Amino acid sequence: MTKEQRLKKRHSAEKRFRFYGLASIFIALLFVVILVHNIFSKGSSAFMKTAINVDVFFDQELLGIPNNPSKEQISDADLYDVAIESILKVYPASGLDQENALIDLFTIDAEIEIKKALIKNPNLIGKTITLEITASDDIDQLHKGNYPRELPEDRRRISDYQLQIYDTLVEDNKIVKNFNTYYFQNGDSRDPELAGIGGALVGSFYSIIICLLLAFPVAVLASIYLEEFAPKNKITDFIEININNLAAVPSIVYGLLALQILLATIQLPRSTALVAGITLALMTLPRIIIPCRASLKAVPPSIREGALAVGASKFQSVFHHVVPLALPGTLSGTIIGLAQALGETAPLILIGMVAFVVDIPSTPIDPSSSLPVQVYLWSESAERGFVEKTSATIMMLLSFLIVMNFLAVYLRQKFEKRWN
Amino acid sequence: MNFVLIFLILIFSLSLFFYGRSKTKSISIEQNIKLNALPKFYGYYLVLWCSIPALVFLLIWSLFEPTIIKSIIIEVAANQGAIFNDKNEANLIYEKIKAIHLGTYIGDIDSILRESALSYAKFINLFTNSKIVLIFGIVIASVIYSLNKIKNNNKARDDVEVILKGLLFVSSLIAILTTLGIIFSLLFESIKFFSVINIFDYLFGTNWSPQKAFVNDASLITEAEYAELKDAFGFIPLIAGTSFIAFIAMLVAVPVGLFSGIYMAEYASSKVRRVSKPIIEILAGIPTVVYGFFAALTVGPFFRQVGENLGLTVSSESALAAGLIMGIMIIPYISSLSDDVINSVPQSLRDGSYAIGATKSETIKKVVIPAALPGIIGSVLLAVSRAIGETMIVVMAAGLAANLTINPLDSTTTITTQIVMILVGDQEFDSPKTQSAFALGLTLFIATLILNYIAQRAVKKYREKYD
Numbered sequence: 001m002t003k004e005q006r007l008k009k010r011h012s013a014e015k016r017f018r019f020y021g022l023a024s025i026f027i028a029l030l031f032v033v034i035l036v037h038n039i040f041s042k043g044s045s046a047f048m049k050t051a052i053n054v055d056v057f058f059d060q061e062l063l064g065i066p067n068n069p070s071k072e073q074i075s076d077a078d079l080y081d082v083a084i085e086s087i088l089k090v091y092p093a094s095g096l097d098q099e100n101a102l103i104d105l106f107t108i109d110a111e112i113e114i115k116k117a118l119i120k121n122p123n124l125i126g127k128t129i130t131l132e133i134t135a136s137d138d139i140d141q142l143h144k145g146n147y148p149r150e151l152p153e154d155r156r157r158i159s160d161y162q163l164q165i166y167d168t169l170v171e172d173n174k175i176v177k178n179f180n181t182y183y184f185q186n187g188d189s190r191d192p193e194l195a196g197i198g199g200a201l202v203g204s205f206y207s208i209i210i211c212l213l214l215a216f217p218v219a220v221l222a223s224i225y226l227e228e229f230a231p232k233n234k235i236t237d238f239i240e241i242n243i244n245n246l247a248a249v250p251s252i253v254y255g256l257l258a259l260q261i262l263l264a265t266i267q268l269p270r271s272t273a274l275v276a277g278i279t280l281a282l283m284t285l286p287r288i289i290i291p292c293r294a295s296l297k298a299v300p301p302s303i304r305e306g307a308l309a310v311g312a313s314k315f316q317s318v319f320h321h322v323v324p325l326a327l328p329g330t331l332s333g334t335i336i337g338l339a340q341a342l343g344e345t346a347p348l349i350l351i352g353m354v355a356f357v358v359d360i361p362s363t364p365i366d367p368s369s370s371l372p373v374q375v376y377l378w379s380e381s382a383e384r385g386f387v388e389k390t391s392a393t394i395m396m397l398l399s400f401l402i403v404m405n406f407l408a409v410y411l412r413q414k415f416e417k418r419w420n
Numbered sequence: 421m422n423f424v425l426i427f428l429i430l431i432f433s434l435s436l437f438f439y440g441r442s443k444t445k446s447i448s449i450e451q452n453i454k455l456n457a458l459p460k461f462y463g464y465y466l467v468l469w470c471s472i473p474a475l476v477f478l479l480i481w482s483l484f485e486p487t488i489i490k491s492i493i494i495e496v497a498a499n500q501g502a503i504f505n506d507k508n509e510a511n512l513i514y515e516k517i518k519a520i521h522l523g524t525y526i527g528d529i530d531s532i533l534r535e536s537a538l539s540y541a542k543f544i545n546l547f548t549n550s551k552i553v554l555i556f557g558i559v560i561a562s563v564i565y566s567l568n569k570i571k572n573n574n575k576a577r578d579d580v581e582v583i584l585k586g587l588l589f590v591s592s593l594i595a596i597l598t599t600l601g602i603i604f605s606l607l608f609e610s611i612k613f614f615s616v617i618n619i620f621d622y623l624f625g626t627n628w629s630p631q632k633a634f635v636n637d638a639s640l641i642t643e644a645e646y647a648e649l650k651d652a653f654g655f656i657p658l659i660a661g662t663s664f665i666a667f668i669a670m671l672v673a674v675p676v677g678l679f680s681g682i683y684m685a686e687y688a689s690s691k692v693r694r695v696s697k698p699i700i701e702i703l704a705g706i707p708t709v710v711y712g713f714f715a716a717l718t719v720g721p722f723f724r725q726v727g728e729n730l731g732l733t734v735s736s737e738s739a740l741a742a743g744l745i746m747g748i749m750i751i752p753y754i755s756s757l758s759d760d761v762i763n764s765v766p767q768s769l770r771d772g773s774y775a776i777g778a779t780k781s782e783t784i785k786k787v788v789i790p791a792a793l794p795g796i797i798g799s800v801l802l803a804v805s806r807a808i809g810e811t812m813i814v815v816m817a818a819g820l821a822a823n824l825t826i827n828p829l830d831s832t833t834t835i836t837t838q839i840v841m842i843l844v845g846d847q848e849f850d851s852p853k854t855q856s857a858f859a860l861g862l863t864l865f866i867a868t869l870i871l872n873y874i875a876q877r878a879v880k881k882y883r884e885k886y887d
Contacts (some may be wrong), residue, residue: 010779017781021683024676028700028755031748038718039710218591225588243595247803248872249865250809252836253602256861259843260605267486280441282598289595315581343707346811346836350843372709379816387717394710401705 013336027228039398043391049180049193049283050140051132052106052169056086056114058125065125083111087133090163091175099164107134107193111256131359132176137192137385139166143175146384183392187358188369188377192385195378199360203273203368204342210277210364211341215284216334220323223330228318245348247286254283255350263351271352273364279351280341288337296322300419328415332408339404343397345372371397421548422482425555426475433470436563439461444570453573461576467490469566474559481551487542489513497536498703606865609858616852617653622859625654628822628833630842630853653856657822660738661832665814666807668743668828669750673807674800676747677754684755685762686784696834697756703710705750712816715745720817727829735819735831742817743828746810757802761795761879762788766886794885805871809864811836835860 001009038408062081065073084103087110093102102317104318107113110133117131118124140157141147153160169175222243230236258279268275299322307317353373361368369377371393378390441463448455455462494510497517504510513533518538519525521544529537570576614622629652680700683691720741727734734740765788773783789796819831820841842857 010782014779014781017784018683018687021679021687024679024755025683025696027676027681028703028748028751029696032699032702035706035710035714038714099830218594221588221591222594225585225592229585230587230592230745237591239595242599245869245872246595246598248805248868250601250811250836250868252809252811252839253606253861253865255843256839256858257598257602257605258544260609260858265487266466266483267490276531282601285598286595295805313577313581315584318465339705343705343709345707346815349815349840354844375709375713376812376816377706379716390713394713397707398710401707405705 011297038194039391039394042348043388043393043395044245045144045146046183046388046392047180048144048177049182050135050143051176051178052090052135052139053174053176054086054090054106054131054133055128056082056117056131057128058082058118059085060125063125064145065172069122069125071122074122075115077115077118079111079115085112086114091168098161101159102165105136105139105162105165107136108191109134119231132178134182134193135175138162140176140193141384141388142166143177143275144388146388149212158388183389187360188356188374189358192381192383195386195389197371197374197396199357200369200371200374201396202361203276204370204372206273206361206364206368207276207280207348207370208338208342210274211280211284212334212338214278214281215337218281219285219292219334219337220330223289223296224318224323226289227293227296228322229314243286243289246269250346251283251344252346252350254279255347257282258347268420269365269367271355271357271367272360273366273368273370275351276348276353276370277364279347280344283344283347284337284341288334291333291336292330295326295333295416298329298419299325325417328411332412335404335408335411339401339408342400342404343372345376348373349376357369371400422455422478425478425552427557429471429474429478429555432559433467436466436470439463440466440570444573444576447571447573456573456575457577461580462570464580465574465583466563466566466569468580469562470559472583472587473562474555478551478555481554485547485551488538489547492543493536493540494519495540497532500532500535502532502536509556594669602865606858606862609855610862613852613855613859617650617856621650622653622655624656625651626656626824627654628657628838630838630856649852651857653852655860657824658833658835658838658860660824661818661822662808662834662836664826664828664832665739665743665746665818665834666804668739668745669799670804670805672744672747673750673754673803677751677803678758678796680751680786681758681797682789684759685783686780686788697759700752703749704756706711706749708749708810708812709816711745711749712812712814714743715813715817716886719745723829732829734829737817737819737831738829739818739825739832740828742814745817746807746813749810749813750807753806754799757799757879758792758796761792761799761882764883764886765791792882794878794882798821798875798882801871801875801878805868805875808834808871809836809868811840817841835864839864
C-alpha cells in the first residue's frame with residue numbers, strides 16, 4: 001500500500017467515524033419525532049366528541065311531574081322514558097333488537113344529559129327541543145375514522161344495521177362534533193365517551209403540592225447544612241454517600257417503602273394523594289439535594305468572606321447572602337425534580353392508586369388517581385376509545401412537563417449570576 | 421384535631437415573638453444594660469422553644485397512636501369474646517369497630533362489637549385528652565425555661581443559631597432515615613419470606629410461579645404443599661429475563677449513546693450542540709409510562725406484524741420491543757455522562773496525538789477513549805442499574821410468565837414486573853406471595869446499590885485523576 005492509499009484509507013475512516021456520531025444523534029432525534037408524532041396523531045382527536053342531534057319532547061305525562069315544578073321535582077324526575085322515546089324517533093326502528101341497536105348508538109348517560117337541559121330551562125316542559133346527545137364510544141370512533149368499517153360484521157362491534165343508521169344520520173347532517181368537556185371534567189369511567197382526567201388532574205395536583213411542601217424545605221435545609229456547616233467527618237461522608245445512592249434507587253423500591261411504612265405501619269389511607277405526595281417527596285428529596293448543593297457551591301467564597309468581614313455571623317452570611325444568590329439554581333433544580341415526580345408511576349401503582357375512582361377527589365385524603373397512573377390504567381383497557389384518551393392524557397402530561405422544564409431553564413437563565 | 425393544635429401552637433409562638441422582642445427592649449431600658457443580641461433574636465428564641473418541642477412531640481404521638489390504639493382495641497375485643505384466627509381477621513374486626521364508632525357501619529352489630537366500639541370511643545377520648553394535656557404541659561415548660569433564659573440576657577443569637585443548626589442537621593439526616601426505612605421495610609418482610617422459603621431455593625430455583633402460593637398461614641402447611649411452594653419461588657428466570665432485556669437495551673443504548681456523546685464532545689459546533697443536546701435530553705424527561713404505552717401499543721404490534729410477514733412467530737410482548745424502547749430511554753444517560761467524561765480529558769493529550777500526525781478519529785479511538793474509559797464504564801454501569809430497576813416499560817410491554825429463554829422474539833418477565841403484578845390490587849399480607857415481592861425488592865435494591873457504588877467510585881477516581 002502506498003502512502004497515498006494509506007492516507008486515503010485513514011481519511012475515509014475519519015469520515016466514517018464522524019458519520020456514526022452524526023447518525024447516532026440523528027437516531028435519537030428521529031425517535032423523539034416518531035414518538036411525539038405517534039402520540040399526537042392518536043391523541044388529538046380525543047379533545048372533540050361526537051354528538052347526535054335529537055329532537056326531545058318533554059312529555060309532561062311521561063315525566064310525571066306537575067305544572068310549575070320545583071327544582072327538586074325536576075332533579076328527582078325519571079327521564080328514562082323521555083330519553084328512550086326521543087331516541088327511538090331518530091330512526092324508524094321496528095322490533096326490540098333494532099330498538100336496542102338504535103339506543104346503543106347513544107351514551108348511557110343520555111338520560112342525564114336531557115335532565116341537565118331541563119334543569120337549566122324548566123320552561124321546556126311540554127315543548128320539543130333539539131339537543132346534542134353524546135354518541136356512544138363506537139359511533140364516536142367511527143365518526144373520527146378510527147374504526148375499520150371494512151371488517152366483516154361478526155368481527156366488529158357495530159352491526160350493519162347500526163352502520164345504516166349512522167350513514168342516514170350523516171346524510172341528514174345530524175351528527176356533530178363539539179369540544180369534549182367530559183374529558184376535562186369527569187373522573188374515570190368504564191365507558192370511554194364519559195371517561196375524563198378530572199380526577200387524575202386533581203390527584204396529581206395534590207400529590208405534587210404535598211411533594212413540594214415536604215421535599216423543598218427539607219432539601220434546601222439539608223443542602224445548606226452539608227454545603228456550609230457540615231464538618232468534614234465520617235458522619236458527613238456517610239450522609240453524602242447515602243444521598244447519592246438514594247438518588248439512584250429504583251423508584252419501585254420507594255413504592256415498597258410506602259407500602260410497608262406508610263400504609264401498613266402508620267396506617268394512612270390507601271390510594272390517596274397524601275400517601276402519593278409523601279412517597280414522591282421521599283423519592284424526590286435526594287434528586288433535589290444534588291442540584292441545590294451544586295448551586296450553593298457555585299457561589300464564590302468571596303461573598304461569604306465579605307459578609308463575615310463586616311461582622312455577620314456564619315448564619316447571617318449564609319442566609320442573607322449565599323442562599324438568596326443560590327436561589328435560582330435551587331428553584332430550577334426543585335422544579336425539575338417535581339417534573340420527574342409528576343411523571344412517576346411505579347410507586348403510585350404499589351400504593352393502590354390503580355383503584356377505579358369515579359369521583360373527583362376533593363381533599364388529599366380521598367381516593368384518587370394521577371395522570372401517569374391514568375395513562376397506565378387506560379392503556380390496559382380493551383376499548384378502542386381509550387387509546388385516544390390515553391394518548392391525549394400523555395399529551396397533557398408532556399405539556400405540563402414541558403412548561404415546568406421551560407420554567408426551570410428560564411429561572412436559571414434570567415436570575416442566575418455568572419461568576420466568571 | 422391535630423390541625424387545630426398545630427394552629428394554636430403556631431399562633432401562640434408567633435405572639436411570643438412580639439412579647440420576647442418588646443420584653444427584652446424594656447428590660448434593657450429599665451435596667452440600663454446592653455443586650456447580648458438584637459431584640460428580635462430573643463423573639464426568635466422564644467418562638468423556636470415554644471414550637472419545636474411541642475410539634476415534635478405531636479408528630480411522634482401521631483405516628484404511634486393508631487398502632488397502639490389498634491392493639492389495645494383488638495385485645496379488648498378478644499376479651500369481649502371476639503374470635504379471630506389470624507391477623508387479617510383481627511384487622512377486619514378492628515375496621516368494623518372503627519366504622520361503628522364513626523357511624524358508617526352497615527350490617528348487624530352484636531354485643532361484642534358494640535361493647536368494643538364503646539371502649540374504642542373511650543380510648544380515643546382518653547388518648548386525645550392526654551395528648552392535649554401533654555402538649556399543653558410541654559409548651560408551658562419550654563416557655564418557662566426560655567423566658568427564664570432571656571431574662572438573664574442570654575446570647576440569644578448564638579442560641580438561636582445552635583437550634584437552627586440542629587434543624588439543618590436533622591434535615592440532612594432524613595436521607596439516612598429514608599435509607600433505613602427502605603432497608604427495614606424490605607428486610608422485615610424478606611426475613612419472613614425466607615423463614616418459609618429456603619434462601620437457596622429462592623436464589624437457585626428455576627421456576628417462578630407465585631400464584632401457587634395460596635397458603636395464608638405458613639405454620640399450617642403440609643409437607644406436600646411445602647414441596648410445591650418450594651418450587652414456586654425460583655429467582656433464576658427473573659434475573660435471566662431482567663438481564664436479557666437490560667442486555668438488549670444496552671445493545672441499543674451503548675453504541676448510540678456513546679457515539680452521540682463523542683460527537684457532541686469532539687465534533688459538534690456549539691450551535692449544533694446547543695440545539696441537539698436538549699432534544700436528546702428530552703428523552704430522559706419523558707415519563708417511562710409513555711415509553712411503556714408506545715412499546716406496548718405501537719412497537720410490539722409492529723414487530724409482530726413484521727415477524728408475521730417474515731414467517732416468524734413474534735410474541736406481542738416480546739423482549740425485543742421492551743428492550744429496544746428501554747434502550748432508547750437510556751440513550752441520554754449514556755450520552756450526557758460520556759460527553760462530560762470526554763470533555764474533561766485534558767486537551768494536552770489530544771494535542772500530543774495531533775502533533776504526531778493522528779487524525780481526529782484516531783486520536784479519539786486511541787487516546788481520548790482509553791483515557792476516559794473508567795468514566796465511560798461508570799456511566800454504562802449507571803445505565804445498567806437504571807435498566808434493571810426500570811418498571812413501567814416492562815410492566816406494560818414485557819410478559820408476565822417467567823420463561824427461561826434467550827429468544828428475543830419470545831416474551832419474558834422481569835423482577836420489577838413481578839413486584840408490580842404481585843402487589844397490584846388486594847393483597848393478603850403475611851402470605852409468602854406478598855412477602856416474595858419484598859424479597860424481590862431487596863434483591864433489586866442490593867443489585868442496584870452495588871452497581872451504583874462501583875460506577876460512582878469509577879467516575880470519582882477518574883475525575884480525581886485529571887483534576
